[in-house]
Structure formats: structure tokens, C-alpha cells
Amino acid sequence: MAQEIDGQKHDLSRLNEDYASKYCFRDPVDYFKGAKGLDHEAVAMISKMKKEPVWMSDLRHEALDIFLSRPMPTWGNTELLKEIDFADIYYFMKSTDSTKGNWDDVPEYIKKTFDRLGIPDAEKNFLGGVSAQYESEVVYHSMKEDLTKQGIIFLDMDSGLKQYPEIVQKYFGSVIPSTDNKFAALNTSVWSGGSFIYVPPGVNVTVPLQAYFRINAENMGQFERTLIIADKGSRVHYIEGCTAPVYSTHSLHSAVVELVAMEGSYIRYTTIQNWARNIYNLVTKRATAHKNATVEWVDGNLGSRLTMKYPCIQLVGEGARGEILSVAFAGQDQHQDAGAKVIHAAPNTTSRITSKSISKDNGRASYRGMAKIHKNAVNSKISVECDALLIGEHARSDTYPTMEIDNDQVSVEHEARVSKVAEEQLFYLQSRGLTEDGARLLIVNGFMEPFTKELPLEYAVELNRLIQLEMEGSIG
Amino acid sequence: MTPLEYTIDNLPEGLTEGPQWLSDKRRQLRLSFNDKPLPRRGAHLWRYTDPGKFVPNSSATAPVTASPSLAQIESELFGLLEKKHLAAVVVDKCGQTATIRMSDELGKAGVVILPLEKAAQSHTPLVEPHLYQLINSEFGKFEALNGALWQSGVFVYIPDKTTISLPIHLVRDAGTAASQVFPRLLIVAGKNAEATIIDEYTGGPSDISSGAGMSHGAVELFAGADSRVRYLCLQRQAGGMNSYLTCRARIDSGAQMVTIPLALGANLSKQNFGVILNGKGADSRIFGLAFGSQYQQFDNHTLHHHAAGSTTSNIDFKVVLADKATSAYTGLIRIDHSAKGCQAYQENRNLLLNPGTRAETIPELEILNEDVSCTHGATVGPIDPMQVFYLQCRGIDYDTAERLIVAGFLEKTLQIVPGDLRERVSSLIRTRLEAM
Numbered sequence: 060m061a062q063e064i065d066g067q068k069h070d071l072s073r074l075n076e077d078y079a080s081k082y083c084f085r086d087p088v089d090y091f092k093g094a095k096g097l098d099h100e101a102v103a104m105i106s107k108m109k110k111e112p113v114w115m116s117d118l119r120h121e122a123l124d125i126f127l128s129r130p131m132p133t134w135g136n137t138e139l140l141k142e143i144d145f146a147d148i149y150y151f152m153k154s155t156d157s158t159k160g161n162w163d164d165v166p167e168y169i170k171k172t173f174d175r176l177g178i179p180d181a182e183k184n185f186l187g188g189v190s191a192q193y194e195s196e197v198v199y200h201s202m203k204e205d206l207t208k209q210g211i212i213f214l215d216m217d218s219g220l221k222q223y224p225e226i227v228q229k230y231f232g233s234v235i236p237s238t239d240n241k242f243a244a245l246n247t248s249v250w251s252g253g254s255f256i257y258v259p260p261g262v263n264v265t266v267p268l269q270a271y272f273r274i275n276a277e278n279m280g281q282f283e284r285t286l287i288i289a290d291k292g293s294r295v296h297y298i299e300g301c302t303a304p305v306y307s308t309h310s311l312h313s314a315v316v317e318l319v320a321m322e323g324s325y326i327r328y329t330t331i332q333n334w335a336r337n338i339y340n341l342v343t344k345r346a347t348a349h350k351n352a353t354v355e356w357v358d359g360n361l362g363s364r365l366t367m368k369y370p371c372i373q374l375v376g377e378g379a380r381g382e383i384l385s386v387a388f389a390g391q392d393q394h395q396d397a398g399a400k401v402i403h404a405a406p407n408t409t410s411r412i413t414s415k416s417i418s419k420d421n422g423r424a425s426y427r428g429m430a431k432i433h434k435n436a437v438n439s440k441i442s443v444e445c446d447a448l449l450i451g452e453h454a455r456s457d458t459y460p461t462m463e464i465d466n467d468q469v470s471v472e473h474e475a476r477v478s479k480v481a482e483e484q485l486f487y488l489q490s491r492g493l494t495e496d497g498a499r500l501l502i503v504n505g506f507m508e509p510f511t512k513e514l515p516l517e518y519a520v521e522l523n524r525l526i527q528l529e530m531e532g533s534i535g
Numbered sequence: 536m537t538p539l540e541y542t543i544d545n546l547p548e549g550l551t552e553g554p555q556w557l558s559d560k561r562r563q564l565r566l567s568f569n570d571k572p573l574p575r576r577g578a579h580l581w582r583y584t585d586p587g588k589f590v591p592n593s594s595a596t597a598p599v600t601a602s603p604s605l606a607q608i609e610s611e612l613f614g615l616l617e618k619k620h621l622a623a624v625v626v627d628k629c630g631q632t633a634t635i636r637m638s639d640e641l642g643k644a645g646v647v648i649l650p651l652e653k654a655a656q657s658h659t660p661l662v663e664p665h666l667y668q669l670i671n672s673e674f675g676k677f678e679a680l681n682g683a684l685w686q687s688g689v690f691v692y693i694p695d696k697t698t699i700s701l702p703i704h705l706v707r708d709a710g711t712a713a714s715q716v717f718p719r720l721l722i723v724a725g726k727n728a729e730a731t732i733i734d735e736y737t738g739g740p741s742d743i744s745s746g747a748g749m750s751h752g753a754v755e756l757f758a759g760a761d762s763r764v765r766y767l768c769l770q771r772q773a774g775g776m777n778s779y780l781t782c783r784a785r786i787d788s789g790a791q792m793v794t795i796p797l798a799l800g801a802n803l804s805k806q807n808f809g810v811i812l813n814g815k816g817a818d819s820r821i822f823g824l825a826f827g828s829q830y831q832q833f834d835n836h837t838l839h840h841h842a843a844g845s846t847t848s849n850i851d852f853k854v855v856l857a858d859k860a861t862s863a864y865t866g867l868i869r870i871d872h873s874a875k876g877c878q879a880y881q882e883n884r885n886l887l888l889n890p891g892t893r894a895e896t897i898p899e900l901e902i903l904n905e906d907v908s909c910t911h912g913a914t915v916g917p918i919d920p921m922q923v924f925y926l927q928c929r930g931i932d933y934d935t936a937e938r939l940i941v942a943g944f945l946e947k948t949l950q951i952v953p954g955d956l957r958e959r960v961s962s963l964i965r966t967r968l969e970a971m
Contacts, residue, residue, distance in 0.1 A: 133578075418905075447902070449904070449907070452872075453904075454904070455903045456902045457900060458898070458900035460913075461895065461896075461897045462913060463893075463895045464887070465893045466887075466890055466893075467889055467891075468890070470915075471913075472912075473896070473898065473912060473913040474913075475900060475910060475911045475912070477908075478908045479905040479907070
């Protein structure tokens with residue numbers, strides 16, 4: 060056992076060595092860049108470049124006004140938020156001319172980027188479709204034939220808008236309107252890329268759909284927009300993962316993800332967020348679950364400088380079920396302000412929130428949650444569990460849950476625990492021959508296990524390795 | 536002038552009495568009250584309560600008529616003092632000068648119970664370093680309001696190594712009219728001292744039909760090293776009161792403090808109880824209870840601030856709601872970076888007796904170091920139907936079963952209420968439950 064752990068450690072140190080080449084590289088790319096800063100002119104330019112319908116263009120301009128009129132959030136890490144300079148960001152970039160349908164057609168330098176991220180391998184194995192986002196637009200897109208045959212639409216958002224304008228118009232902004240918050244408005248006005256998925260009634264998508272995102276230019280915001288619609292009785296699992304090169308100045312990522320789960324359908328949305336440590340990740344994610352539908356958010360936050368992300372499920376149909384499982388790892392200089400929201404607006408709805416966070420060095424992990432039960436949502440159940448692990452004497456953990464209960468025929472439970480790695484556990488493992496490092500690693504992995512076991516295998520392996528990397532040298 | 540633009544133009548006559556330093560402070564707080572904006576609705580701790588409800592009405596005056604039940608309570612308390620069930624009794628009628636009676640033993644032991652403005656003069660070295668230390672203009676607009684306008688304040692001092700085994704009982708009556716009162720209390724317990732203080736808030740108009748009465752209270756408490764202090768706050772004001780109370784305690788190393796906030800009355804009650812654990816080995820427990828019916832609205836906060844290492848804290852806050860009553864509970868545990876080896880627990884349970892009630896619970900944690908063990912839990916739900924079924928199987932009718940279960944739910948908290956008061960509080964709750 061001890062040998063095995065030490066062997067892993069050896070492996071890890073190598074991982075550390077090639078971390079720079081694996082994650083911190085940058086390729087020279089010819090970009091089309093808009094001007095820095097944001098005004099109606101810039102928005103009009105984006106809309107024109109994309110040859111969008113008038114309603115989308117109007118929506119963008121309207122959202123821009125909302126964005127400009129709204130104040131910055133007065134809660135959360137206002138110190139860090141203040142540092143965002145909206146005038147110093149490129150709101151639109153384009154690195155290739157059109158969306159490619161075939162891997163061979165993708166330009167060589169972009170392929171190189173993805174090769175290092177392992178996309179083709181993943182596809183070879185069992186993935187259904189790859190929607191790889193390089194900079195602001197999807198440049199590569201492939202779809203397995205059997206998916207197309209079943210009538211499943213899996214496109215990048217821009218193509219989705221072109222090919223299925225009526226579906227997009229019906230659902231775009233229906234879950235998260237531009238008026239929702241400042242950053243949702245920002246995204247609506249300058250969105251580019253993201254995924255568009257429609258699963259027809261009764262169709263079970265047996266393989267997870269997957270997209271990789273990358274940001275590869277300094278001072279460039281990435282504003283992808285994802286819309287997933289699962290029609291009656293269908294099932295779909297979508298995986299979003301991202302890594303990014305390290306930059307010298309701050310970069311902003313502000314996505315909007317909308318899920319619509321129709322009657323009896325099932326959507327699982329898995330995220331592993333590993334943005335570079337200088338990126339602001341301000342994301343709005345929300346799902347609407349209709350009658351007897353199930354929505355699950357599986358959300359892992361490892362990277363970024365500041366993440367503010369609270370995946371939300373609105374249970375609007377009787378018998379709907381929601382589950383949010385989230386993990387946050389806040390290392391040196393990071394603030395993971397993550398959480399979860401469930402809104403019960405129909406009878407017999409149930410939800411469960413499990414949140415795990417690790418704060419290390421001077422990292423700060425916050426859980427900010429909301430559990431609301433409306434008057435008519437009788438016989439609803441909510442269970443919330445937050446666990447926090449603190450490693451290092453400067454680590455910080457906050458818990459800000461909110462529960463608003465407007466009716467008495469419900470059951471609501473909330474529990475939270477904050478502690479360091481228990482001395483007894485360390486002692487126990489060390490007395491069985493593990494080194495202190497090894498023991499600590501084992502305990503941290505055990506702490507994360509409820510999350511990792513929900514991930515597809517290759518992600519779980521990647522996550523474990525990333526955590527091992529983070530944990531290195533955590534003693535002393 | 537609309538209520539929201541209320542400013543204190545001049546300190547009323549009578550409030551400029553006392554030593555110069557005190558009237559200077561009052562003036563300073565008056566200015567900061569005028570300068571501070573009204574808390575923004577939706578800001579932290581103001582999410583569920585409209586700050587406008589606590590803005591004083593410039594036309595309202597201090598109350599003159601004591602509430603009818605006060606005479607009875609007064610004679611009852613004086614009786615208990617005679618019978619040696621209480622150590623001292625303070626009755627404050629509508630913010631006029633308080634009547635203070637205490638046992639001879641207390642005087643001999645060096646215990647001081649005086650009107651605050653008098654104590655500021657006669658016991659300056661005890662009062663000046665403590666008054667406004669914990670609750671001042673930095674705390675908030677309404678805290679500045681009380682700081683400037685408090686009347687009939689009370690000062691309680693327990694000397695070092697003095698044990699007062701019987702409770703000291705204070706009654707603060709808000710009269711009958713829709714008027715405003717500003718009670719203030721300063722408690723200083725010396726090293727290794729022991730005392731129990733009961734702080735009872737009564738009176739006010741019976742409903743809000745002719746405007747709400749207003750009460751802005753502030754309680755500052757200092758517990759010296761190794762002292763043992765129990766502070767019980769019983770808020771049973773009449774249904775026409777908007778009641779605002781801020782209580783802060785700072786306890787030194789090895790001190791043990793128990794805070795028992797019991798909120799039963801008022802139309803709108805916003806209370807903030809906080810304990811700062813300021814020395815190694817300090818221990819604080821809060822056993823709270825809020826019981827609401829009809830259209831009562833409660834907004835309670837608790838704070839355990841671990842400013843020193845090896846400190847322990849525990850909060851058990853129970854809420855029972857009936858009819859259309861609502862409650863919001865926000866509890867914060869903060870553990871400073873330097874406070875190693877702390878243990879903190881917080882529990883908030885809400886029992887909703889019928890549809891139309893509403894409970895919010897926000898148990899917050901801010902932990903700034905790793906060497907801690909900190910947990911919290913919160914639940915909201917109706918009476919367990921299985922428990923009712925069990926009792927019904929044994930021939931108990933539904934209403935009685937419900938009352939039994941509620942009584943059981945509150946029992947743990949009521950057990951901690953000292954002596955004669957326990958029966959009075961239990962019967963208050965019983966009467967309310969039976970009336971439902």
C-alpha cells in the first residue's frame with residue numbers, strides 16, 4: 060500500500076514537470092479580434108459577423124443596456140470583482156473561418172492544442188460527439204451517425220441558431236433572461252459559441268456528449284452559451300470540461316447554461332472547471348425541471364482566480380427531482396464562491412445538495428446556497444449537506460446557506476461541517492506504514508470520493524491526478 | 536417629514552444630564568445617526584425585514600401610562616424579592632426613572648445596580664471604558680439611535696469573586712400608547728464573578744391599528760476571566776410593538792456565558808444576540824426560542840465570534856410558528872485566523888404548525904483557520920405525523936397531541952430558564968397553544 064502511494068507520488072512529480080508543457084503552452088494563432096471594450100457598435104459588429112436574425116440582434120442590444128445599467132454585485136468577493144476592467148477585454152474573437160465537420164479539416168495548430176488535451180483519444184473510446192471550442196467560436200464539430208439517426212441535435216450554438224432558429228428562439232433566454240443578473244446580461248449581449256442540444260421525445264442518449272473549451276488569448280473574454288432541451292421521456296448526459304493556458308493579466312469567462320427538462324426526462328450536466336489561476340469565472344447555470352423530470356448538476360471547480368457559480372434547478376412540475384453535487388478546491392490565491400440553488404414550485408418535488416470544499420494555503424472556499432419552497436409545493440423535501448476541509452493555517456471556509464420555506468407540509472434539512480484533516484485518521488494510516496503525505500492524500504481523495512465516483516472514468520482519473528498535484532508539499 | 540427622513544434635530548431635554556463625556560458621546564451618536572443611510576432592504580440581515588418599520592415617528596412621544604399588567608408583575612417580583620427568590624428587581628416604567636430594589640446581601644457584596652446616567656457620574660471608571668464599546672455607531676444606524684436617545688438605562692456591576700446565586704430581574708415596560716422607548720443595559724461582571732440576569736421587555740399597544748409602538752434596545756455585557764454569567768432576555772411585548780434589540784457580550788478567558796433569548800411577543804421583533812469569545816477557554820451557549828402566532832414576524836440573529844483560541848460555542852435556536860407567523864433566523868459562526876483549536880456548533884430547528892407560516896434559516900460559517908471543528912444543522916418541517924399518530928393510538932386527541940409535541944420540542948430550552956420564570960414562560964406558551 061505504502062509503496063503504491065509512493066509510486067503514485069513518483070508519477071505525480073513527473074506530472075508536475077510536464078504541467079507547463081501540457082497546460083501552459085500557447086500557440087501562435089492568427090486571430091480576428093474586435094476592438095477592446097463594449098458598446099452598441101461592438102455588439103452590432105458581432106451580430107453582423109454572425110449574420111444573425113434580427114430578433115437575436117435586438118436581444119443582444121437590449122441585454123447590453125441591462126448590463127450597462129446594472130451595478131456590480133455588492134456581495135461575494137467585491138474586492139476581486141472590482142479588479143475586472145470591462146473596457147480592457149476583447150468581446151469577440153474568431154480564429155477560423157467556418158465550423159468544421161471533420162477532424163481532418165481542422166487546422167494543424169488547433170489540432171495540436173487538442174491533441175494535448177486528449178480529445179481524439181476520448182472520441183475514439185466512446186464519446187458521441189465532440190464540440191471543441193477554440194477561442195470564441197466552435198471550430199470543430201463531429202457527430203456520430205447513430206446520434207443523427209436518432210434525431211438528436213448536437214451543434215455549436217451559432218450553427219444551432221442558423222439551422223433551428225425556431226427552437227432556439229423559443230427557449231433561448233427562457234430559463235435565464237438577460238434581466239436575471241449583470242453577467243447573464245453581459246453573456247446575452249456578446250455570446251459566442253457554446254453547445255446546442257435537442258433530444259427528441261423518448262430518446263436515450265447512451266453516451267455522454269462532450270465539449271472542450273479553451274481560452275487562448277490574453278485579455279479575452281469567453282462568453283459561451285449553452286442550451287440543452289430534453290424532450291419528453293428522453294435522457295442525456297452532457298460533459299463540459301476546460302483547461303486554459305496561464306496568462307499574465309486577468310481574463311474573464313462568463314457563460315450562461317440553460318437546461319430544459321420536459322416531462323419525465325433526465326439531464327445530467329457534468330462540469331470540470333480548471334481555468335488558469337488568473338481567470339474570473341462568473342457563470343450562470345440554471346435548469347427547469349417539468350413534471351417527473353430529473354436534473355442533476357455535477358460541478359467541479361478547481362481552477363480560476365475567482366469563481367462565482369451557483370447551479371440552480373427550478374422544480375416547476377409535480378414530482379420533479381433535482382440533485383446538485385459540487386466540489387470546490389481553493390488553492391493559493393483562489394476564491395471558489397460556489398454553491399447551489401433549488402426552487403421548489405410544485406408539489407411532491409425533491410432535491411438534494413451535496414457540497415464539498417477544500418481550502419488550502421490561503422485559498423478561500425465559500426458555499427452560498429438557496430433552498431426555496433413555495434406555498435403550493437406541498438410534500439416537498441430538501442436535503443443539503445456541506446462539508447469543508449481546511450488544509451493549512453491560512454485557509455478559509457465560509458458557508459452561507461439560505462432556506463426560505465413558505466409552507467408547512469415539507470421537510471427541509473441542512474447540515475454543514477468544517478474541519479481539518481483529523482489527527483487520528485492521519486495517525487491511523489501512518490501507523491500502517493503510510494507516509495504523512497500519502498496518508499493525507501488518501502484522506503483527501505476519500506473526502507472527494509462521492510464526487511469522483513459520479514464522473515466518467517477518464518475524468519475521475521484526471522481529477523485525482525490534479526488533486527494529487529495540488530496536494531504536493533502540503534506539509535510544512 | 537416622511538418617517539424615512541427622520542433625523543434627531545436636538546437631544547431632548549434630560550438626555551444631556553450626566554457627565555460631560557456622556558453627553559459628548561450622545562451628541563456624536565446623534566450626528567452619526569443622522570449621517571448614516573437607512574440599511575438597504577435586501578442587504579445582509581435586512582433581507583426579510585423592512586428597515587422602514589423601525590424608523591421612529593417624529594410625532595410620537597415617550598409613553599406615560601404604564602401597561603395595566605405592570606403593577607401586578609411589579610408586586611409579584613417584589614414578593615419574590617421578599618421571599619428571597621430574587622436578588623434584585625428593577626422596574627422601568629415607560630422609560631422614566633427605574634425603581635431599583637435589591638437585597639441587603641447584594642449591597643454588602645459590593646454589587647452596583649444603578650440608573651446608567653447616575654452610574655456614569657458616580658462610577659465613571661467602571662462605566663466609561665465599557666459603555667458604547669460593543670454597540671456604537673459603527674454597528675448600525677439603529678444602534679446609533681439608541682446610543683443617542685436611550686432613557687432609563689440600567690447599569691449592573693458584579694465585583695470580582697462575587698457569586699450572586701439568585702437572579703437579578705429587570706422589567707422594561709413600554710407603556711400602552713403607540714410611543715417609543717429606548718432601553719439600554721450595561722452589565723459588567725468581574726473576574727470569577729457569577730450572576731444571573733433576567734431582562735424582561737413588556738408593554739406596548741395591543742395592536743398596530745393606531746400605529747405601532749417602537750422599542751429600540753441595546754444590551755452590552757462584559758464577563759471577566761473565569762466568570763459565569765447567565766443572561767436571559769424575555770421579549771413578551773404586546774402585539775402592537777415593533778421591537779428592535781441588539782445584544783453584544785464580550786467574555787474573557789475561562790468565562791462561561793449562557794444567553795437565553797426568548798421571543799414571544801411583539802408584532803415585529805428583530806433581535807441580534809452576539810457573543811465575542813475573547814480569551815482562551817471561554818465558552819458560550821445560546822439557547823434561543825421564538826414562538827409566533829397570528830401575523831407575528833420574527834427576525835433573529837446570533838453571532839459567535841471566536842476571537843481567541845481554544846474556545847467553544849454552542850447554539851440551539853428553536854422556532855415554532857402558527858397561523859400566519861413568519862420567522863427568519865441568521866446565525867453566524869466566525870472563527871478568526873488566530874483562534875486555533877475552537878469548537879463550534881449551531882442548530883436551528885423550525886416547527887411549522889399550519890399552512891401560511893413561513894420560516895427562513897441561514898446558518899452561516901466563516902472559518903479563517905484550519906484547526907477547528909465546526910458544524911451546523913438546520914431543519915424546517917411540520918409536526919411529525921407519526922408522532923401524532925402514536926399519541927392518538929393511545930387515546931389522545933389531535934389538539935392535545937400537537938400541544939404535547941410542541942411542549943416536548945421546547946422542553947430542552949425551557950429547562951434552562953431559571954426557577955420561577957420557567958413556570959411563567961411555560962404557561963405563556965401553553966395559553967397561546969390552547970388559544971389556537
